[in-house]
Amino acid sequence: MTTILLIEQVLNGLQFGVMLFLMAAGLTLIFGVMGLINLAHGSLYMIGAFAAAAVAAWTGNFLLALMASLIVAAIAGAIIELTVIRRLYDRDHLDQVLATFALILIFSEATRWVFGSFPLFLNIPDALKGTIILPGGIEYSLYRLTIILIGLAVAVGLFLLISKTRVGMRIRAGENDREMIGALGVDISVLYTMVFALGAALAGLSGALVGAIQSVEVGMGEPVLILAFVVIVIGGIGSIKGALAGAILVGLTDTLGRTMLPVIFGTFMEASSATTVGSALASMLIYILMAGVLLFKPTGLFGKA
Amino acid sequence: MIRERYLNMMVLALLVLVPAYAVLMDEPFTITLATRAVIFALAGVGLNLALGQGGLVSFGHAAYFGMGGYAMGILASHAQNYEPLMEVPFVIEGTNSMPVIWLVAIVASALLALLIGALSLRTTGVYFIMVTLAFGQMFYYFTISWPAYGGEDGLSIYVRNQFPGLNTLDPIQFYGICFVLLLAVLYGVNRLNKSPFGLALNGAHQNEERALTVGINVYRLRLVAFVISGAITGLAGALFADLNRFVSPTMFSWGVSGEIMIFIILGGVARLFGPVVGAAVYIMLEHFLGGLSEYWFIYLGVILLFVVLFAKGGIIGGLSKKETRHAG
Numbered sequence: 001m002t003t004i005l006l007i008e009q010v011l012n013g014l015q016f017g018v019m020l021f022l023m024a025a026g027l028t029l030i031f032g033v034m035g036l037i038n039l040a041h042g043s044l045y046m047i048g049a050f051a052a053a054a055v056a057a058w059t060g061n062f063l064l065a066l067m068a069s070l071i072v073a074a075i076a077g078a079i080i081e082l083t084v085i086r087r088l089y090d091r092d093h094l095d096q097v098l099a100t101f102a103l104i105l106i107f108s109e110a111t112r113w114v115f116g117s118f119p120l121f122l123n124i125p126d127a128l129k130g131t132i133i134l135p136g137g138i139e140y141s142l143y144r145l146t147i148i149l150i151g152l153a154v155a156v157g158l159f160l161l162i163s164k165t166r167v168g169m170r171i172r173a174g175e176n177d178r179e180m181i182g183a184l185g186v187d188i189s190v191l192y193t194m195v196f197a198l199g200a201a202l203a204g205l206s207g208a209l210v211g212a213i214q215s216v217e218v219g220m221g222e223p224v225l226i227l228a229f230v231v232i233v234i235g236g237i238g239s240i241k242g243a244l245a246g247a248i249l250v251g252l253t254d255t256l257g258r259t260m261l262p263v264i265f266g267t268f269m270e271a272s273s274a275t276t277v278g279s280a281l282a283s284m285l286i287y288i289l290m291a292g293v294l295l296f297k298p299t300g301l302f303g304k305a
Numbered sequence: 306m307i308r309e310r311y312l313n314m315m316v317l318a319l320l321v322l323v324p325a326y327a328v329l330m331d332e333p334f335t336i337t338l339a340t341r342a343v344i345f346a347l348a349g350v351g352l353n354l355a356l357g358q359g360g361l362v363s364f365g366h367a368a369y370f371g372m373g374g375y376a377m378g379i380l381a382s383h384a385q386n387y388e389p390l391m392e393v394p395f396v397i398e399g400t401n402s403m404p405v406i407w408l409v410a411i412v413a414s415a416l417l418a419l420l421i422g423a424l425s426l427r428t429t430g431v432y433f434i435m436v437t438l439a440f441g442q443m444f445y446y447f448t449i450s451w452p453a454y455g456g457e458d459g460l461s462i463y464v465r466n467q468f469p470g471l472n473t474l475d476p477i478q479f480y481g482i483c484f485v486l487l488l489a490v491l492y493g494v495n496r497l498n499k500s501p502f503g504l505a506l507n508g509a510h511q512n513e514e515r516a517l518t519v520g521i522n523v524y525r526l527r528l529v530a531f532v533i534s535g536a537i538t539g540l541a542g543a544l545f546a547d548l549n550r551f552v553s554p555t556m557f558s559w560g561v562s563g564e565i566m567i568f569i570i571l572g573g574v575a576r577l578f579g580p581v582v583g584a585a586v587y588i589m590l591e592h593f594l595g596g597l598s599e600y601w602f603i604y605l606g607v608i609l610l611f612v613v614l615f616a617k618g619g620i621i622g623g624l625s626k627k628e629t630r631h632a633g
Contacts, residue, residue: 031310037431087614093431094362098570101563105606113600226442227560229435237431261365276452287443291424294436298427 007138009259010252015144017251018151022206023228024235024243025158028201032238033174033195034089039100040080041203041228042108042221048073048113048204049211049220053120062125066208073204074197082197086189104222113216119215122208147209154202155244171195175238231287233282234293236303245301250286257285309625313578316585320484328477336476337548342588343483344544349568349580350490351537356566357528357575358498360510364434365421365441366565369535371557372417373410373542375448378460378552380406385462401466403473403482406543414539415532422531426524438559445557459553466547473547483544487581490537495577497533506530538565567609573619582620 051072056065071165077141080103088096128143159171162168170191173181207221214220231250235242269277293300320343327335348370355361371596383390390397400406425436449457465473473479497503509516509523516523546552555561564587572583590608594601616623 031431037434084610084614093434094356094570094574095613095617097362097364097434098566101566101608102606102609102613105602105609109600109602109606113603222559223442226438230439233428233432233435233439280447280450283446284443287439290436290439294424294427298432300432 004138005259007136009255010053010139011140011148012144013252013255014248015148015151015251016255018155019206019210020224020227020231020251021151021155021244021247022202022209023224024231024247025155025240026202027228028232028235028238028240029171029195029234030199034085034192036085036088037044037096037100038085038199039097040103040223041199042223042225043104044073044077044203044221045207045224046111046218046221047076047107047207048201049122049207049216050115050120051204052208052211053122053216056122057120062123062212062256063129065122066205069204069208070201073207074143074201076204077200078193081193085196086192089192096170108218117265119217122211122216124212132210143212150205150209154205159239165239167194178286211234227286232291232300233290234300236300239300239302242300242302249289253289254286255280257282261285281293309576309578309621312621312625316578316581317488319585320581322486324477324480333476336480338592340476340480340483340547340548341485342585343480344541344548344586345568345587345614346581347483347487347544348492348538348541348565349572349584350487350494351534351539352449352565353534353569353575353580354494354497354537355531355534356569357579358503358510359506359527359534360532361426361527361534362434362530363425363437363534364559364566365425365437365561366535366538367557367559367561367603368412368421368441368444369418369538370542370561370565371444371448371552372414372544373539373544373556374546374552374556374578375454375460376410376539377406377466377543377546378462379454380409381462381466382454382460385464401464403466403468403547406466406547407540408627410539410543411536414542415536417539418532418535419528422528422535426527426531438562441557441562442559444555445559448554448557455553457554459551459555462546462552465550465588479548483548484527485494486540486544491577491581494537498577502529504527506625567605569619570612571619573621576619577622579619586620 023041023045026044027038030036030038030041048069050067052065055068056062059065084099084103088099124143125302129148130142131139131183132142132145134140134145160168162171168188170181170182173186174191176197178188181191203221206224207216210224211220228247231243231246233246234249235244235246258279261282262275264276265274265281297303320339324336324339327333327339348366351369352366355363355366363500379390380399381401384401385399388399390399421437421440425433425440428436448454451633454460465479467473468482471478471482498507505516505521505526509521509526513523516526542556545556568580568583568587570583571586572579572581590605591601594604598604612619
């Protein structure tokens with residue numbers, strides 16, 4: 001395997017990781033502040049992708065499509081927070097899992113009803129098509145590079161929002177002591193709705209960005225949701241830093257495992273069975289990584305003990 | 306308002322009467338529906354031991370359901386092609402004998418539950434839910450990418466497996482096998498719940514510190530419960546595969562884990578017959594709502610949401626007088 005191919009795969013892993021971070025950040029924020037496990041986060045990802053595909057088909061403008069994914073997902077998030085989710089904060093995790101599972105069923109079928117079963121396509125805008133030559137002579141897809149940059153920009157923005165602004169201060173206070181900041185006069189229910197809508201918007205953006213590489217279809221959110229869970233378990237629940245580290249780790253492990261393992265097995269096995277064993281093992285690699293982290297740090301890399 | 310005990314009797318009576326009626330009216334499809342309900346109920350009874358009694362919210366029971374299914378699929382496909390399963394160091398032949406397949410399914414899913422449980426039980430709460438979900442999904446992707454047994458397309462078995470003295474292809478006889486197994490497991494689980502083991506498990510669910518203080522090894526207790534729970538669900542998986550004569554990675558998918566959970570919540574958490582009622586109602590909803598609309602999952606979602614938000618205790622909780630409390 002050449003160095004150039006390896007670097008390309010590292011970049012692909014980074015791009016995958018950054019997308020996972022957008023999902024995981026919302027999940028971990030919602031869990032950290034409200035103590036809620038939200039399975040419907042994958043549906044918000046799907047809603048973002050569908051909103052973007054619909055707006056792109058209508059206006060032909062990719063930037064508008066991205067805005068639509070943010071806004072529509074945030075609105076959908078706010079609506080389910082106001083109607084369903086807020087009844088669940090005091091419930092046990094089983095109720096939260098089942099109620100948000102019910103939301104998945106409703107969202108998925110409703111989307112199928114509106115848009116049909118066939119996948120939609122969201123095209124990469126002309127300005128971002130093609131490849132770019134990186135220093136060192138590496139040719140790489142401009143769009144994927146843009147995704148990495150957007151993801152990193154969102155990560156920085158999120159860190160600044162949480163560590164420097166008044167809203168961020170309230171979010172951190174909410175993580176520490178919900179009753180106390182309520183008593184200090186912060187309207188906790190508005191804060192909850194805002195945090196939920198913020199998480200939803202990030203999921204929607206992620207869905208729209210990935211939707212341009214893959215197809216936009218019903219059920220696209222759940223595989224990503226489960227990967228985001230793996231990310232959170234590895235990084236530690238409630239920690240944005242952990243979500244970023246976990247996401248990059250999972251993205252790199254998965255992408256590199258898929259390209260490298262068949263090659264590695266090929267050095268001491270015959271080619272066809274090396275591909276089989278290598279790719280089967282690669283599909284399990286991130287879960288093995290998760291199991292390893294659980295053995296040594298059951299609360300995740302950045303989790304509080 | 307009726308006593309839960311009588312309600313359970315009525316459920317059992319229905320499970321006998323409905324298929325009997327279907328035989329008289331010559332409606333084999335109804336028997337197949339009832340068989341599905343009984344098999345799903347069995348899977349739910351397995352999960353209910355961990356989830357209801359033990360408070361272990363496993364979102365990955367599809368792993369054991371699928372494991373049981375593939376135990377059946379692999380053994381039967383080898384028997385069907387007359388290929389031994391392995392030849393070195395000794396020959397293991399495939400089989401189409403149901404009792405042997407059940408045994409293998411139970412042992413295989415128990416071992417899997419031991420492995421997953423040993424890792425997952427190091428965590429609690431939300432971590433536990435996510436970790437079990439992730440491990441379940443791991444097998445889904447593994448079966449998709451492993452081509453030896455059909456990969457993504459799954460594995461078809463052309464003849465239903467044999468049970469000594471019965472014609473398993475006759476729907477009512479296969480139903481009888483599943484029903485008797487469900488009864489046996491319900492009896493066993495009921496005994497288990499009332500045994501010192503079951504009481505300790507429930508006690509650790511209600512108050513872990515107190516259980517630890519009186520010297521109960523909570524981790525080991527939960528692990529044993531988790532293994533038994535996985536084994537029961539694995540048995541259900543083997544029956545389900547035999548009903549369809551088909552196994553595919555879908556049996557491992559996280560949606561199946563969710564469905565098994567739905568049976569329990571619809572019927573009533575931690576109630577012996579909760580999963581039985583839940584599975585029966587689920588099958589009826591699927592049949593009737595599915596006939597009304599292609600998008601019946603929307604209705605299912607709304608019903609589920611309603612039950613979770615407003616009707617804790619499920620159907621049995623709503624109908625029966627005595628409230629068996631389960632801790633939150």
